[in-house]
Amino acid sequence: MSTAHDLATAVAATRTAGITTPAWAAADPYSDALRTGRGPLFLRRADGWLLPLEVERWCAAADPVDLEVLERCEGAVLDVGCGPGRLVAALAAQGRRVLGIDVSEAAVAQTVRRLGHRERGEGPALLRSVFDPVPGEGGWGTALLMDGNVGIGGDPRALLRRLVQLLVPGGLLIAETVAVDIDERVRVQVVHGSDDRHSAGAPFLWARLGTPALLRHARRAGWRAVGQWTAGGRCFAALRSRSTNSSAEPPKSTAVIRSQRPRNPSADSPVADR
Template sequence: MTTDGHGSPRAGGDFYALAPRAGHGPVYLRLADGRRIRMPVHCWYGQPALADESVLARCVGPVLDVGSGPGRLCGALLGRGVFALGVDVAPHAVAHTLARGGIALCRSVFDRLPAEGGWQTVLLIDGNIGIGGDPRALLGRCLQLTAPTALLLVEVDPDDVEERCTARFEDLHGHESPPFPWARLGAPALHRVAEDLALSVTDQWTYGLRRFLALGRRNSASGPR
C-alpha cells in the first residue's frame, strides 16, 4: 500500500520509516471514525504470496507498479525477465526495492514518469486503488500512462464497500503519520468507476481472502482473459 503527494499518508511522513520501528508491524490504518485496520507489513517485505503470483502471471511487460512499497512485485517480475518499474513516494520503500535488485523511482504517480503512454500493465495492488482518495482520478491518470491495449490490475476490498475517508497510519508506540485522504472500493464499486471511464472488466478472480480485477479500455477489451 502507498499514497502520494495528492493527499497521501506519506506526503508528510514516510510510512516505511514508521514500519521498521514497529518491527515491521503491527502498523494500523486508523480511519477518521475510529476504525482501525491492521496492515500486513510483513507480507510487503516478504516474497510474493500465492495470491500475488496470480497477479504476476497476468502481467505483460513493461509493467508499472504504482505504490510499489518495498518492491516485492516489481522485483519478482524482473527476476522473470519482465521489465517492471516501481513508483513510490516513500524513500525507505524505494531504497529497499533498490537494495533487493529492483528498479524504482521515489515519485508520485501524478508526477511526470518515464515512458508515459507506453506501459502495458499497471499494478494497483495492496489496496492502492485508494491512493489520493479519488479512484476515478487515479485510474484516469493510469490511463494516461498506458498503451491502448494495456491492462490495469487492481486489488479491491473483499467486501462490498465504496468509501472515501480520512485516515492515518499509526503503531503501538505512539508514532503516527499526518492525516490523508484515502478510499476503499469493493468489486461492485470498481465496476461503476470503470464504466464511467469507458473501461471494461476483462477478468476478475479471488485468491483466498483477496480479490482482483483486470481493467482494459472498452474499445480494446475482448472479454475475460
C-alpha cells in the first residue's frame, strides 16, 4: 500500500461491504463507557471472575509505551480492534498511513471524532471485523494487536492466520501479551461495575495469552518471532511471516519506562471472585 490515495481507494471499495458485527459490540456498558470516557468496566466470566478494562487509558492520548511501539511500525499500519482511536490518532499525527478497524460502532465513532472527520466513511477507521473484508488486504506493512487484542474471537491461531492474509509478505505483527504465562479461552460479558448484573452485554468468546503461548500459536500459523520486550509493566512480541526471508532488523532492544496499564484486558489477576 504505497500511497495515501491507495488507502483511500481501498477504504471506499469496502465501505459498503457486508460485515459481521458481534452482538456484544453494541453492548450498552461498553458503548456508554467509551462515550463518557469513564469506567469502571470489566470482562466477567460465567463463574464471576472479573478482569478490569482500562477505559480511561483507552480514551486518553497515546502514552510513552504506546509511542515506543508505534516507532517500530513499518509501512501502512492496520490497528486491529482500534477502540476509541488513541493509536490511530498518534500515527496520523506522525503522518503515517493508518486504518483502525473495530466491531464497536461507538469505538469507531470516537476514533473518527478524535481525528476531526464528520462521517465514519471519511476517516481512517471502519466498523469492521478483522475476519470480514478489510481494505488493502495483502498490502499492510504492520498490524497491531494491542491491549489484549490477541484475544479477539477466542481463537488465536485463526486470528494469526487471518493476519498473514492482511499483511505484505514479510510484514510485521506487533502484539501485546499478558504478563503471565497463560493460554486461556473463555466466554465473557462486558459489565459496568463489579456488582452490576443488570447492564451486562451479550456473551462472547475471548482469549488471554502470555508471550510463550502466543509464540506457540504463531509458529503453527506461519509466523516467526523477531523480538520480545517489556515496557511500563507491559509485554510485547514482534512477529514476521516465515514464508519470506526478510532482511529487516528486529525491533529495538527492551526499554522499560513508566506508563499506565493497557487498554483492553489487563495482565493482572482477577479483581474479584464472586
